[in-house]
Amino acid sequence: MLQALHTGTLSVTAAMVMTAVAALMVLISATRKSYPGFRLLSLGHALLAIGFILSAFRDGVPSWLPVIVANYLILTSAALKFDGICLFYDGWSARSSTINHAVSAVATLVLGYFLYIDPNINARITAVSSAYSVILARTAAVPFRQKKIEISAVDWVIPFAHSLLIVILGWRTYMAATSDQIIDFINGDLLFRLTLMAAILAAFMSFAAYLMLAHRRIERELIEARNQAETLSRTDSLTGCWNRRHFEEQLQREFERAARYGTAASLLIFDIDHFKAVNDGHGHDIGDVVLEEVAGRMRHSLRATDLLCRWGGEEFAILVPTPLPKARALAEKIRARIAEEPVAPVGSVTVSAGVAELEPGESTERWMRRADRALYRAKALGRNRVEQDPGEESVGSLDRLQWSASFHSGEPALDAQHKSLFEITNRLMAVGSDDTSHAAAAAIFDVLSDDLRRHFAYEESLLVRIGYKYMDAHKAEHERLLSLIGSIIARHEAGLVSTADAAHAISKDVIFGHILSEDRNYFSALCDAAEKSASTV
Structure with a gap:
């Protein structure tokens, strides 16, 4: 069967397949999202196509072209595909790449020796096949050296295709080393034809694997992007x-x-x-x-x-x-x-x-x-x-505001007003939840609203007198709080909010959020004004 296959025809077919694969990969790289290594893989297939053409058509050309140049291109193509796959898997290193190119260079030197110094076709076949097998074997192992990914079925495709070529090349090496001298390379080396057929199959399988690997990478990146977006939306x-x-x-x-x-x-x-x-x-x-x-x-x-x-x-x-x-x-x-x-x-x-x-x-x-x-x-x-x-046993003690000397502003009238607002809020917190208590709370709310308005008016006049630079913002906060208190009282009267919750809201926004927070921002200004007044007297 192999005898019936024409080496030149197979070489042209293999070259066309390699060229098509290379062209498709270049097109994908130019028009779609691609990954590191794709261009090297494309170049590798292109060099392999040229190498096969030069190997098969020898008539009328110098012997160094189909022997040395062609085989060097074939070995270099394998080294480039190794680099491309390593880059794709994020496992490329200069040392690993150098080893393959060194193997190619040594094999090329051996070819030159057995072409010009000691002509021997079998030795040349052995040298090229051995070097090619070494580079293919290293390439087939790349997916399994990666620790970042979990190996799946698609990762086995390229190793399988390369292993098929390695088996044929090994057989070819053995036959060349143990058989009689091959006189006619084109018609005598039948395993070269089998190598071409395996190369065609490997090219199709590799191209399909590249596409599947790229698709898997895109899917993973989409998942990572979605997870990252989800994390950002929660961060x-x-x-x-x-x-x-x-x-x-x-x-x-x-x-x-x-x-x-x-x-x-x-x-x-x-x-x-x-x-x-x-x-x-x-x-x-x-x-x-x-x-x-x-x-x-x-x-x-x-x-x-x-x-x-x-x-x-x-x-x-x-x-x-x-x-x-x-x-x-x-x-x-x-x-x-x-x-x-x-x-x-x-x-x-x-x-x-x-x-x-x-x-x-x-x-x-x-x-x-x-x-x-x-x-x-x-x-x-x-x-x-x-x-x-x-917990529950201490709720009562925590529901009462405690006035502390640390709250003093240095302005007696102001401190008295603050302390009075503390006491009024405590009275609200002490009110029960029945109908009578609701009415009592309403009366306390009226007192709180009136006292709060008088307090804010006094405080604003005081801040104007000392020239407080954030006076406008402070006054706006007063207006906001009065509006809030009015809303709370209205909701309490309508039965939409309990006395306890209303008292809690007032203590949070008025006592803690304003008196014990915002008001303390002007205490230093009060002290400065008092010292300045004392010095002028």
């Missing part, structure tokens, strides 16, 4: 922490896991102390630096099982699968770590924290509300501290 771009959306989903999962298996879970909420003063005094760029630094120090204190989230603004939340004592110890560790080293150029930065452990049968909303309440208590007690909400 805070400034700090790299998880965002609120992701945290709330994980909080629900942890809640369900704790309910099912009875495991412990605690929630830690942190707030950077006097962060508005940082933004106002240093600018938002420096504020961002502080947020990033605080987030980094928190992250370095956590385990892989702990979940850190930027809750919003200067607030961070951490979900930990531990009981309350360990969660509080972790919060103290984080608080101390943040406070121990200044943040340039701001200086000392501190945080307040509230900690609450999930109770059996408790909703996630109540759990978070208790952690929030513990945070407010920490801020009310002077900041740079950790407070915990141990």
